[in-house]
Amino acid sequence: MRLNKDFIYRKVGSDSVLVPVGSSSFSGMVKGNATTGELIECLKEDMTEEQMIERLLEKYDAPREIIAADVANVLNKLRQIGAIEE
Amino acid sequence: MTGTYKIADEIIFVESVYPTVHEYYRGYEASGTPDFSVKTSVEDIVFEREKTENGEMFPDSYLEEIAMYRKICEKMPYYDTFLFHGSCIAVDDEGYLFGAPSGTGKSTHAKLWCDNLGERAVMVNDDKPLIRICGDGAYAYGTPYNGKHRRGENTKVRLKAICMLSQSPDNGIREITRSEAYPLIIGQTYRPYDREAFVKTLDLVDRLFENVKLYSLRCNMEKEAFEVSYNKMRED
Numbered sequence: 001m002r003l004n005k006d007f008i009y010r011k012v013g014s015d016s017v018l019v020p021v022g023s024s025s026f027s028g029m030v031k032g033n034a035t036t037g038e039l040i041e042c043l044k045e046d047m048t049e050e051q052m053i054e055r056l057l058e059k060y061d062a063p064r065e066i067i068a069a070d071v072a073n074v075l076n077k078l079r080q081i082g083a084i085e086e
Numbered sequence: 087m088t089g090t091y092k093i094a095d096e097i098i099f100v101e102s103v104y105p106t107v108h109e110y111y112r113g114y115e116a117s118g119t120p121d122f123s124v125k126t127s128v129e130d131i132v133f134e135r136e137k138t139e140n141g142e143m144f145p146d147s148y149l150e151e152i153a154m155y156r157k158i159c160e161k162m163p164y165y166d167t168f169l170f171h172g173s174c175i176a177v178d179d180e181g182y183l184f185g186a187p188s189g190t191g192k193s194t195h196a197k198l199w200c201d202n203l204g205e206r207a208v209m210v211n212d213d214k215p216l217i218r219i220c221g222d223g224a225y226a227y228g229t230p231y232n233g234k235h236r237r238g239e240n241t242k243v244r245l246k247a248i249c250m251l252s253q254s255p256d257n258g259i260r261e262i263t264r265s266e267a268y269p270l271i272i273g274q275t276y277r278p279y280d281r282e283a284f285v286k287t288l289d290l291v292d293r294l295f296e297n298v299k300l301y302s303l304r305c306n307m308e309k310e311a312f313e314v315s316y317n318k319m320r321e322d
Contacts, residue, residue: 005281010288013265019272019288022279031269 001075003043007083016040018083030077035060039074043084049075092116094167094216094227095242098158099123103131106147107154111230113240121165124157126150155214155231159276163286167218169276173233174210174226174243175199181210181226181243182319183217183298185274186251193233195251195305198312212237217245219290224297247299247319254304257314261322267300 003009006021016037018030030036038059042052049071056067078084088101091114099120100107107126130153135141138149159169172185173196182199184192193212200207213233215226224245232238249259250270271291278284299322305311 008281008285008288010292012268013263015265015268017268019277021281021284022277031265 001043001048001084001086002046003040004083004085009037009040009044011037018078018081020081020083030081030083032074032077035070036074039071039078043078090116090118090120093158093229094162094165094218096121096162096165096167100154101125102150102154103128104147104150107151110151114230122161124154124161126153126157130157151231155229159216160278160280160283162216163278163283163290165218166220166290167216167227168287168290169214170217170226170271171214171274171276172248173212174215174245176208176210176241176243177203177206177316177320179243181245181247183215183226183245183248184251184303185248185270187273190251190253191305191307192251193235193237194307195303195311195315198307198309199316202309202312202316208239208241208243209237210239210241210243217290217294218242219293219297224294245294245298247301247322248294249301249303249315249319252302252304253306255306257303257305257308257311259301259303259315259318262300262302264295264300266302267295270302271300 007018010017016032038056039052042055052071053068087105087108089108091098091100091111093114097116097118097120103126131146131149134149134153162168172183173192174181174183175196184195186192200209210226211228211232212235214229214231216229218225225242226245227242228238228240278287301319303315
C-alpha cells in the first residue's frame with residue numbers, strides 16, 4: 001500500500017499532518033504523533049503492513065503487539081479518509 | 087468578453103462568457119502586460135453549479151464569477167499569494183484578519199471594529215482577501231470578492247494578526263500555537279486542485295506563520311467582544 005498522491009504530508013511543530021488537495025469539504029486532515037509521521041514516511045514507498053511493523057520495531061523499543069496495534073490503528077484512520085492506495 | 091485587471095499586484099487578463107464578471111471587477115481595471123491570463127467556459131460554470139449548494143438556483147453569470155476566482159486562485163500560489171476565507175480590517179495601517187467557518191460571525195465581528203473605531207478602521211475585504219507573502223511580511227489585499235455586503239477596498243495592508251473566531255455567550259481571547267492554528271487556518275485556505283500550486287500554498291502558510299501572531303477568540307455580538315479582541319491584539 002502507499003500514500004494517495006492527492007494527500008500532502010507536512011510537519012507542523014511536532015505534529016504530522018496530512019492535507020488533501022482541493023475540494024470543498026474539509027474533513028480529511030489527519031494530525032498525529034511521531035509514529036504517524038513514521039508510517040506516512042513508509043507509505044511514500046510501497047510497503048505492506050508487516051514491513052511497516054518491522055520498520056517501527058527497529059526504531060522503537062516496544063513490544064511487537066503494541067506496535068502492530070498502533071500501526072493498524074493509524075492505517076485504519078488513513079483508510080477512512082481515503083489517504084491510502086492499496 | 088475580455089478585460090485586464092490588477093488584483094493583489096498581479097496584472098490579469100480575464101476572458102469570460104458573460105459580461106457580469108467585468109462589472110464585478112470594477113475598480114480593479116489595469117493596463118500593461120498581463121502576468122497571467124484566465125478564461126472561463128460553459129464547462130467551468132457547470133462545474134461550479136454542481137459544487138454549489140442549491141446551485142440550480144443561481145444564474146450562470148453568478149456562477150461564472152466564482153469560476154473565475156477559482157481560476158485566479160489556482161494561479162496565485164505561483165506568485166506567492168493565496169486565498170483565505172476571512173474578514174480583514176486595517177487599523178492604523180496594521181492588518182487584522184478574522185477567520186472562521188461560514189456563519190460564525192466574521193463579518194459581524196469585523197463590523198463591531200468598524201463601528202467602534204470609526205475612520206481609524208478600514209475594511210480591506212469582508213470575505214475572500216488574497217494573502218501575499220513578501221520579504222518584509224504578509225500582506226492582505228482587497229479583491230472584488232468582498233462578500234454579500236460588498237464591503238472592501240482595492241488596497242493592501244501588512245498583517246499583524248490572524249484571529250480565529252468561535253461563537254460563545256461570553257468573550258475571551260488567547261494566543262494559540264501553530265499546531266493549534268494549523269487545521270483552523272488550512273480549513274479556511276483555498277486548496278488548489280493543481281498539486282504543485284497546493285504544495286506552494288502549504289509553503290506559503292508556513293511562511294505566513296512566521297510573520298503574524300495567531301489568536302483564538304470566543305465572542306458574542308456585544309461591544310465587549312470588540313474591546314476584548316482589540317485590546318489584546320493591539321497590545322501584543
